[in-house]
Amino acid sequence: MNNQRRTVLKTGSGAALLSMLAAAGIINPGIALADWNKAAFDAKSMADTLKALGAEQPADSKDVQVTGPDIAENGAVVPVGVTSAIAGTTMMAILIDKNPNALAASFTLPEGTEANVQTRVKMGQTSNVYALVKAGNKFYMATKEIKVTLGGCGG
Amino acid sequence: MAAKPMKIRASVKDGVTEVKALISHEMETGQRKDANGAVIPAWFITELTATHNGKVVLASEFGTAVSKNPYLAFKFKGGASGDKIALSWKDNKGESRTDEVAIG
Numbered sequence: 001m002n003n004q005r006r007t008v009l010k011t012g013s014g015a016a017l018l019s020m021l022a023a024a025g026i027i028n029p030g031i032a033l034a035d036w037n038k039a040a041f042d043a044k045s046m047a048d049t050l051k052a053l054g055a056e057q058p059a060d061s062k063d064v065q066v067t068g069p070d071i072a073e074n075g076a077v078v079p080v081g082v083t084s085a086i087a088g089t090t091m092m093a094i095l096i097d098k099n100p101n102a103l104a105a106s107f108t109l110p111e112g113t114e115a116n117v118q119t120r121v122k123m124g125q126t127s128n129v130y131a132l133v134k135a136g137n138k139f140y141m142a143t144k145e146i147k148v149t150l151g152g153c154g155g
Numbered sequence: 156m157a158a159k160p161m162k163i164r165a166s167v168k169d170g171v172t173e174v175k176a177l178i179s180h181e182m183e184t185g186q187r188k189d190a191n192g193a194v195i196p197a198w199f200i201t202e203l204t205a206t207h208n209g210k211v212v213l214a215s216e217f218g219t220a221v222s223k224n225p226y227l228a229f230k231f232k233g234g235a236s237g238d239k240i241a242l243s244w245k246d247n248k249g250e251s252r253t254d255e256v257a258i259g
Contacts, residue, residue, distance in 0.1 A: 036201040041218040077222045096220060100186060104220035113212050113231040114171070120222040122184070 041103050046130070049095060049102040055139035058132055061086065064142035066094075066131045067118070075123040075148040080104075082131040084115035084140070091134035092117060098127035123148050161254040165240040172234030172258055174205060174212075176227045176242055184219040200225065203244040207234055234258050 040052035050056055067081035082092045092115060093106035104121045115133070123129075126147045133140045159179035166173055178200065185197025197219055205213040212231040234240075236258050243253035 036216050041216070079226075081228075099220050100184075101218055101220065103218050105218060106216045107229075108214040110211055110214075112233060113229065116230055117213070117215075118226070118228040120226045122182075122220050122222050 037106070040106070041101060043103065044101060046095060046097055046102050050132070053093065053103075053106070053132065053139075055132060055134070058139035058141035061133070061140035061142060064131050064133045064140050066129050066142050066144040068129060068144060068146050070145075071147045071149060072123065073149050075125070077120050078123050078146060078148070079118065080121050080129060080146075081116070081118035082107075082133070084131075084133045084135070086115070086133060086135040086140060089115035089133055089135045091132075093132040094119070094121060095130040095132060096121065096123055096127050097130065098125050099123060158250060158252045161242055161244075161252070163240060163242055163254060163256045165234070165256055165258040167234045167236060167238075167258050170234075171230050171232055172207070172238075172240075173230045174228065174240055174242075176205075178203070178225045178227070178242075178244060180224060180244070180246065182217075182219065182221055182223045182225060186219075198246065198248060200244045200246045203227070203242065205229070206241045206243075207231065208238050209241075 043049040063085040072078040094104040162177040164175045183198040238258045241255040245251040
């Protein structure tokens with residue numbers, strides 16, 4: 001009698017624990033999502049943005065690449081991609097030097113996600129586009145100039 | 156305005172899943188002015204998260220410089236035909252939307 005009661009208690013608490021774990025899993029799926037980094041997105045200059053991201057002295061790296069057109073006819077839709085060949089890349093960001101706010105987008109990459117993201121950005125004018133990559137505790141950077149011809153007038 | 160569904164394509168090849176998404180959103184920068192010279196307030200997606208069977212595979216933060224109707228493409232290891240890929244975004248007005256597709 002007593003034994004049976006013990007078993008019931010055990011299985012009961014086991015099930016409760018499982019459901020608690022599941023609930024915790026739903027609330028926090030895999031990695032903790034950081035709040036939108038207002039300071040970094042509000043920063044005007046490249047230097048301020050890097051500071052807000054905690055990357056004041058990123059090293060230039062050949063393993064990081066910005067992909068995009070040499071000349072973009074329409075500054076409202078510029079396809080830009082970032083790739084990194086550095087192992088353990090956990091964060092990538094796209095920064096546009098001459099835009100009102102330099103930071104365009106940042107991506108957090110959990111393990112298993114390739115360091116290769118493509119998107120489209122807006123550019124006010126011809127500018128250097130930077131890819132900032134974080135691997136381990138170090139930051140790396142690459143740059144590419146994209147010329148913007150407003151209104152498709154050429155030149 | 157109710158947000159329109161996202162267009163999401165996910166395909167798996169050699170154990171790597173490629174996800175391409177086209178998100179319907181104004182992405183107003185807050186820099187433009189209307190005909191009367193009044194500034195059009197910023198309205199843009201701030202966060203976009205992609206999950207594969209409930210596990211986060213990409214967490215992104217957007218600024219106003221992401222183009223209107225944002226496009227996003229990325230790849231991750233794993234995934235099988237029929238697995239669920241879900242994308243959800245949140246904008247600076249507090250609106251949000253989640254769409255889900257199966258890997259083709």
